[in-house]
Amino acid sequence: MFIKPLYKGLFLYLLNYLLSMIQELKNSYGHLFENELLEEINQVGTFKDIPEGFTLIDIGEYIKSMPLLISGAIKILREDNEGDELLLYFLERGDTCAMTLNCCLGQTKSEIRAVAELDTKLVMIPIRKMEEWTGKYRTWRNFVFESYHNRIKEMLETIDSIAFLKMDERLSKYLHDKVKISNDTIIHATHQEIAYELHTSRVVISRLLKNLEKLGKIKLNRNNIEVFIS
Amino acid sequence: MFIKPLYKGLFLYLLNYLLSMIQELKNSYGHLFENELLEEINQVGTFKDIPEGFTLIDIGEYIKSMPLLISGAIKILREDNEGDELLLYFLERGDTCAMTLNCCLGQTKSEIRAVAELDTKLVMIPIRKMEEWTGKYRTWRNFVFESYHNRIKEMLETIDSIAFLKMDERLSKYLHDKVKISNDTIIHATHQEIAYELHTSRVVISRLLKNLEKLGKIKLNRNNIEVFIS
DNA sequence: TCTCTTTTGTAACCTTTGTTACAGGCCTTA
DNA sequence: TAAGGCCTGTAACAAAGGTTACAAAAGAGA
Numbered sequence: 001m002f003i004k005p006l007y008k009g010l011f012l013y014l015l016n017y018l019l020s021m022i023q024e025l026k027n028s029y030g031h032l033f034e035n036e037l038l039e040e041i042n043q044v045g046t047f048k049d050i051p052e053g054f055t056l057i058d059i060g061e062y063i064k065s066m067p068l069l070i071s072g073a074i075k076i077l078r079e080d081n082e083g084d085e086l087l088l089y090f091l092e093r094g095d096t097c098a099m100t101l102n103c104c105l106g107q108t109k110s111e112i113r114a115v116a117e118l119d120t121k122l123v124m125i126p127i128r129k130m131e132e133w134t135g136k137y138r139t140w141r142n143f144v145f146e147s148y149h150n151r152i153k154e155m156l157e158t159i160d161s162i163a164f165l166k167m168d169e170r171l172s173k174y175l176h177d178k179v180k181i182s183n184d185t186i187i188h189a190t191h192q193e194i195a196y197e198l199h200t201s202r203v204v205i206s207r208l209l210k211n212l213e214k215l216g217k218i219k220l221n222r223n224n225i226e227v228f229i230s
Numbered sequence: 231m232f233i234k235p236l237y238k239g240l241f242l243y244l245l246n247y248l249l250s251m252i253q254e255l256k257n258s259y260g261h262l263f264e265n266e267l268l269e270e271i272n273q274v275g276t277f278k279d280i281p282e283g284f285t286l287i288d289i290g291e292y293i294k295s296m297p298l299l300i301s302g303a304i305k306i307l308r309e310d311n312e313g314d315e316l317l318l319y320f321l322e323r324g325d326t327c328a329m330t331l332n333c334c335l336g337q338t339k340s341e342i343r344a345v346a347e348l349d350t351k352l353v354m355i356p357i358r359k360m361e362e363w364t365g366k367y368r369t370w371r372n373f374v375f376e377s378y379h380n381r382i383k384e385m386l387e388t389i390d391s392i393a394f395l396k397m398d399e400r401l402s403k404y405l406h407d408k409v410k411i412s413n414d415t416i417i418h419a420t421h422q423e424i425a426y427e428l429h430t431s432r433v434v435i436s437r438l439l440k441n442l443e444k445l446g447k448i449k450l451n452r453n454n455i456e457v458f459i460s
Numbered sequence: 461t462c463t464c465t466t467t468t469g470t471a472a473c474c475t476t477t478g479t480t481a482c483a484g485g486c487c488t489t490a
Numbered sequence: 491t492a493a494g495g496c497c498t499g500t501a502a503c504a505a506a507g508g509t510t511a512c513a514a515a516a517g518a519g520a
Contacts, residue, residue: 222496
């Protein structure tokens, strides 16, 4: 007698929880996939909440599942021999990790590190499903190709930045990208952290940031930078 | 009476020509594709001989067919705002152009330039077949994924070079790659041409080459460089 | 052979980026 | 509120790479 309402409550809570999952899936991927595929993703996928700063994939790791981003952002980093980093690009809602696709198919180790840039929601798909869906769903195939396409475009942009831009231009672009991805004109990062991601030294970044401030483009504070949008 | 042997000769020549095509296909792609697919490629593909230096694809062009390399090598280049170039990587036998895949699917313009590094043989595949085969042949799908995989790996290597290496190291790597791709320890190129591909100036390249010569790693001549393999 | 063009060598100088060193400010925590 | 750790600012210097200028050597063509 007492217990029934409790069960009912739990049941409804659970139902609501599951419904919200499929709903979030539909919001992010509904325009790409048919309902059948969305249902399958909902069935076999594991929904995860990743806190900012968490390392999802590290260099040298084998990968057993593939993430589909629902919200938040993930940064993809490359490492040199000395262990210093370089930011390659960001992943956002509707993106997946092309490197993971690689690793899944090739059974090779990860060449990159993936770190949550913001608090992030995603679905992890077991790789065996990937194979299956590639044969079964045309929309999935297109999604995978489209992902490769986008990632290659981003890598080209990265190459452009490194090869063609000077450090002050790269820094401006970096700040701009950070604002866009976080949807916040205040960037919460130290000069040291920025230096790491651009693969240079803290002193260089401090110097260039001070220039940008003198030009009235940003305002420097401790642990954060206010960017005046243009 | 006179004419018969002529026809016979022509017929045999043509037969031999066609047989050699499928034979070349099998040599390069026989381990990847089933006979049925090889036959289809042979049917719908156009075999081409490309002379060294020929521009296959230029930036901004729309692409209507996809090349499968049989022999030779193609270099893939990126361009900056001033029209200066940067070498991204080489394609060899068994490779295809991932950028082309992109463009075909996305119907977007080419982001890169493709130039024959050596005299090159290839088969051009119409893009509509690509779509069809992706659904039909598992081996084709795997080949396409594998191609993306390889291209992304090469782009990561390119990024490593640009971001992590100094110009003298990049130059050494460049010379090494050239020797490997052409299978010839004598590189036929001027300092100016090398400077273009590394996106720097002729004076810098001359300076660094002279250093390498002093270190006994190469021998400089007019229009060519002899590399002492290590 | 003479001239013109292309290619290479080199010096001198400038800009950009990287390095080292140190001081001062802010925050946390005992 | 004192101590210690991070974060930022800045100077001074070093190294790498880019620019300009010019000369000499090699080949091409008349």
